[in-house]
Amino acid sequence: MKLLELIFTIYCISLLSLLAWLPFNQITKNDTRSYLTTLYALKRARMLALADTSYLGHIGFEDVYSFRSVDRKRLLLRYEPFYWQLQFHTSGIYTKNSLSLYRDTPRFATTTDFDRRPLAGDxxxxxxxxxxxxxxxxNTNLPARCKNNALFDFRLSESNKLQNLRLLTPSTCQERDTFRFYFSDYSRVLCGNPIHEINGIQGIQVAQFHIFLNAQTGYIFLP
Known part of the structure; x- marks a missing residue:
């Protein structure tokens, strides 16, 4: 009888341990997936900046870029805010803990002129x-080609249940309910409004993982 009780006790403990391990293992996989997606997004932003010149890349937009609300001529006069940027959305019902990689555009309307959100025309x-x-x-505010055609993985909270996405230390890259990095043509990191160069190392926390960014070179590295 005692032997059967012992076997039953061991079985119960094993079952409880397995049930506790399964959700923990799933959380670990989800956090790792969020971490790798963020790492990819940073590297992609840097490569786009190096490959796609902010000035020469849009000289022809005055003739060919025909989105009605975009002020095409100003792209030739004031191109700095047109840098590639990676924005980290840290609030909102649908956008919490998600990423956006885009170029903002000048508008005729002051409310949407370089408004620092990925909207139609950006x-x-x-x-x-x-x-x-x-x-x-x-999804309702994205450019037309992106509606119902956005990469689900970039919604880190929705796809992976990510709870923690933040800058490790406060800097001018932090804004209200978001933070972002601009990448210049030489992959130097810029932040703030107005946009300006920053120095030192920027750290990002994704769940329990850390990613670091050299502001002078745009080089992304891990601890």
């Missing part, structure tokens, strides 16, 4: 795998 990066838009912003 240029959102595409996935090389499936041409989906690399943005987790609100």
């Amino acid at each position: 240029i959102v990066a595409l996935s090389t795998a499936n041409l989906q838009c690399l943005s987790g912003y609100n």
Whole structure:
């Protein structure tokens, strides 16, 4: 009898341990997936900046870029805010803990002029795998080609239940309910409004993982 009780006790303990391990293992996988997605987004932003010149890349927009609300001529006069940027959305019902990789554009309307959100008329990066838009912003506000065609992985909270996405130390890259990095043509990191160069190392926490960014070179590295 005692032997049967012992076997039953061991079985119960093993079952409880397994049930406790399964959700923990799933959390670990989800956090790792969020971490790798963020790392990819940073590296992609840097490579786009190096490959796609902010000034020479849009000289012809006055003639060919025809989105009605975009002030095409100002792209030739004031191109700094047109840098590639990676924005970290840290609040909102649909956007919490998500990423957007895009170029903001000048508008005729002051309310949407370089408004620091990926809206219709802005240029959102595409996935090389499936041409989906690399943005987790609100689907109703995204450019037309991105509506219902955004990469789900960039919605870190929704796809992976990510709870923690933040800057490790406060800097001018932090804004209200968001933080972002701009990348210059030479992959130097810029932040703030107005946009300015920053110095030192920027750290990002994704769940329990850390990613570091050298502001002078745009080099992304791990601890």
